Amino acid sequence: MASSPKRRADPDASAAAPPLLAWFDARQRDDVAWRGERDPYAILVAEVMAQQTRVETAAPYHRRFMDRFPDVWTLAEAEEDDVLGLWEGLGYYARARNLRRAARRVVSEYGGRIPRAVSELRTLPGVGPYTAGAVASVAFGLPEPAVDGNARRVLSRLGDLETASPSELDRAARALIAAVPERPGDVNQALMDLGSAVCTPRGPRCGACPLSSRCLALRRGTIGERPPRKRRARSPERAEAAAIVRRGGRVLVLRRPSDGLLGGLWDFPSVALPAPTPTPPVPALTRVLREGFGLDCRVGEEIRVLRHTFSHFRLRLTVHRARWRSGEVTSARQHRWVGRGEFGDLAFPAYLRRLINEDVSPRAVSPRNAR
């Protein structure tokens, strides 16, 4: 759509900064564990946790994580299993592995001090533009934008940005930050809070918004089109079957390769059931246990079907009981035969935890789930 003179961006958009901060100051969320925090390490942990998780959900994880790994040195020295264990349930486990790797880099290359500059922060594993901007602005008071999905929505509506491209958003955020240069971190956090609490995707509460008198999308009636929607195709379904193999009182578990999906977590022997004519689960599991793991097992009844949505596919996992008859595990993957009560010591994907607690090891109490 061609721009008309009437549709030019507000040249004085930065005037929105004072009312935005006044709203932020009056609100001061108490459900965000790291609000008011200035320790760059604590902020880095918080921002990594909040990358794909709501802050209310991440807050208790952040508290537990900081209790266990209070500084960058303890995290750098931690075992990956311990870090993944504290992350269990948050999902996107690559974040946890990257955070540990980032801590090791900070210790080895920066003497244990989190770097200040965005260009240096961006070199740390798992640190993208948003996280680098958040750490630089909140921890070090540098005038750097941190635009997450909530801030993107507010900025694109406030300035009625048709495309809301990264460079447009960057410019808009910098204009607001420049208006109150002594509080860059608060401007970033206020934008995110406003997007989360008031300027919501559907049904924004413009009557309660501190920016309503300056909001171009409100004035022009374009709120529903801002920001432009990204079209997403429905993700494909992937069918798999898994076996709970029992040998005496123990169950076979395997560790996933550390560089792949759910890397470093534990799960059960499984097999893909490729569409469109999938092999029935029982013969498929029997064969993979024999050929892939060196075990002769009797695969029995179905326990339940689990469904889980990943960012790029939907998993449909049929879980069966199986009884070991002979053979020793030949898989290259790390494995263990786990007894009742030991499941709480290992990190599993969250979608398996209920199965474990209810069907695999019902009397075992996981310390992580008991919290």
Ligand code: SF4
């Ligand atoms: S006035 Fe409405 S659309 Fe504009 S920023 Fe506020 S809540 Fe969002």
